[in-house]
Amino acid sequence: MLSKNEIKLIKSLKYKKQRYLNKMFVVEGKKSIYEFINSKFVLHKLFSIDISEFSVNNVVRLSKSELEKISFLSNPNDHLAIFKIPNEKPVNKNNLLVGLESINDPGNLGTIIRTCEWFGVEDIVCSLDSVDCYNPKVVQSAMGSLSRVNITYLDLENFLNSESLNRFGTFINGESVYENKISTDNGIVVFGNEANGISSNLRSLIDVELTIPRFNNKSYPESLNLSNSLGIILSEFSRKSNEKKN
C-alpha cells in the first residue's frame, strides 16, 4: 500500500529542489535498481509488484496500478526505488577526467555517463549550471552507470585554473583528434554546451584544442551530437593509450 505522503514525496522528486531538500532520488527498472543496490548508494525504499525479486529490507509490494501512479515513465516499469543522494566524493585526478560545461539535455548526460564508464572514466566534473545527474531522465538513460561514475558539480573555471592537469577541449576548428600525438591516461577533456560549445572564458584555459574532422566534402552537418563527440574522443584516447602500453 502507498500512503498519500509517499505519493507526494515521490512525485516531488521529479524536481531538483525537492531532491536536494530530501536528499533522495528515484531509480526505475529492475536492472538499474540491482546495480544501485550493489553499489555504495543507500536504498531508502523500494516499491515493487513482485517483492520476491529483491532480497533487501524496505520493500513495499504495490499493485501495477499503484506503481503507474508514481512512475515517471510513459511505460511504467514493475519496480521503483528511492535512493539517498550521497555526499560528494573527492575527484580522483590520477585518471582521465571529463568536464562538462552547461550541459542541458538530461538524455545526453545519461548517455555520457554510460559512455564514460565504458572507457574507464571514473569522474565527471560538471559546471554548476549543468543538468542535475539525479534528474529521472538522466538516471534512466545512464542505465546503472550513475551508481559507479562519480559526478561532481563545481565551478569549472576555478577547477581548471587551480589544477595542474593536461586540459583538452573539443572545438570546431582544433587539431584533428586522430593526428594529435598526445596520449595521456590523466588530464581532463572538456565538452561545451549542446548549442554553444565551450565558452570563451573556459576556452582560454584549454591547453589543446581538438576536433573530430568531417570526412565528407561538404560544410554540413555543422556539428556532431554532443554525446557522439564524447564517445569518439574517448574512443581515440583509449585506443592511443592502449597502443602505447602494447
Added chain:
Amino acid sequence: MLSKNEIKLIKSLKYKKQRYLNKMFVVEGKKSIYEFINSKFVLHKLFSIDISEFSVNNVVRLSKSELEKISFLSNPNDHLAIFKIPNEKPVNKNNLLVGLESINDPGNLGTIIRTCEWFGVEDIVCSLDSVDCYNPKVVQSAMGSLSRVNITYLDLENFLNSESLNRFGTFINGESVYENKISTDNGIVVFGNEANGISSNLRSLIDVELTIPRFNNKSYPESLNLSNSLGIILSEFSRKSNEKKN
C-alpha cells in the same frame, strides 16, 4: 491565416500512415527548413511568423499562436514547413553503407543520420520494421542531414544476401574494431535493434563481427548507446581509410 483543413493535414502528419497517404512530412526550425529548401526536396507549403526570412513561393504568414497550434514541438519554433516525400533513389553501393535492423528510437535514428553524413556515409538502408525517417522526432534530431543522406527501407536480409559487399556487424563479442586491419571505402556496417542487437538471421550473413572493447576492468555497462557505437565505428573506419590514403 490557417484553414481548418491545413490544421487537420499538419496534425495528421504526425502519423506514418498519413504521411505516406499524403506523401508529405513536416520540418520545423529555420536552419533545417533552409537546408531542405536548398536540397532536392520539394516544398509544399511554408508557415512562418516572418515570411521575409524566406524567398520561396508557397509561404503563409502566421501569428505566433497559430504556429503553436500546429507545431509538434513543446517549445514551438517560428517556422514550420511541409515538404513532399520524394520517390526512393537507388542505393549507391560504391560507398560505405550503414544498415539498421529494427531500430526503434526516433531520436537515435536522427542522430545516426547526422553522424553518418559527418563521416561521408551517403546511404542508410533500414529494415522495413525500423522507425520512419520522416517521423517528426527523427527530422528534428537529424538537423537537416535528412535532406542529404539517402534512406531506403528494404528487406535487409534479402539485401545482404544478394549484394556482394563486405558485410560488417557490431556485436558484444567480436573482433576489436581498433585491431581489425580491414580498411574499406565500401561495404556495409550493420547495427541491430537498441535492446536486442542484430538478429541471428542477419548475423549469419555478416562476414566480420566487430566490437568496441570496454576500456575498464568491469563487466559494466552492458553496452554502449546505439548512436554512440555507430559514431565510434564510423570514426574508426574513417581514420583507417584516411591513413591508407596518406
